[in-house]
Amino acid sequence: MQTDLDQVNWAKYRMSDFFRKPEGLKRHKKFPGTLIDKYYQRTDQSSDFSHLLPVIEELRYIREIEHPSPRHCVVHLRTGDVIDNSEFTVEEFLQTERYYQFNHEQSEYKLQSWNQYVRTAQYYRNVIDELQKNEVEHVQFVYNLNFNPFETTGTRFRRRSNNSNKSVEYVESVLNMFASANFNVVDYPRRDADYDFIYMSYSKFFVPSGGHFSRDIATVVEMRGNTVVSGLQG
Numbered sequence: 001m002q003t004d005l006d007q008v009n010w011a012k013y014r015m016s017d018f019f020r021k022p023e024g025l026k027r028h029k030k031f032p033g034t035l036i037d038k039y040y041q042r043t044d045q046s047s048d049f050s051h052l053l054p055v056i057e058e059l060r061y062i063r064e065i066e067h068p069s070p071r072h073c074v075v076h077l078r079t080g081d082v083i084d085n086s087e088f089t090v091e092e093f094l095q096t097e098r099y100y101q102f103n104h105e106q107s108e109y110k111l112q113s114w115n116q117y118v119r120t121a122q123y124y125r126n127v128i129d130e131l132q133k134n135e136v137e138h139v140q141f142v143y144n145l146n147f148n149p150f151e152t153t154g155t156r157f158r159r160r161s162n163n164s165n166k167s168v169e170y171v172e173s174v175l176n177m178f179a180s181a182n183f184n185v186v187d188y189p190r191r192d193a194d195y196d197f198i199y200m201s202y203s204k205f206f207v208p209s210g211g212h213f214s215r216d217i218a219t220v221v222e223m224r225g226n227t228v229v230s231g232l233q234g
Helices: 015-020 023-030 035-040 049-062 090-095 121-133 165-180 193-201 212-223
Strands: 072-076 138-142 184-186 205-207
Touching (some): 015 023, 015 193, 015 212, 023 035, 035 049, 035 193, 049 193, 072 193, 072 212, 090 165, 121 165, 138 193, 165 184, 193 212
Parallel strands (some): 072 138, 138 184
């Protein structure tokens, strides 16, 4: 049986942008049945977690979305456009924090923390240390290799990649770090953005990446009394 979600253009769906910015109120009806559509049916205010949480619970019930095992740590990796459209190699991403959006008027990257989406190898080494202290042995990685919604990206050279090769390489590098540290890497089948967001929101332990999507999940995880494990220092 066809549902409203079958009509959704997930390639153009930017869950956290719509949640945080006024454009969500204007555009939510174009994404019927989604988390954002149901959210703006309850309120005309953006960034209101008190309205978001009951919508998450409603859709979790309707869509029969399971909870992650309490024995697992769920790790979100920000992949797609911020890696594949970038001038930086995977090795360079892993070496140090890189910026994504480029200010062409000033001929430099926008040097704000929100513009650092991809986490480094050191970030995940710090996460590994924290998880081992908490005796967590199982990790589950959630990511979207194909998220590339803009025709022009605002990156330095404004190139839109036609493949996800760099994202695949980045994911493999991070997964290998955890496997080498003797974690059991548990498979997670790729779903749509709402499913992933709701699933991760019920993590017992959650590791965010950069970007508002991950930060919003981290906020919900903490509001539900669970643990966010960050590899950022200071």
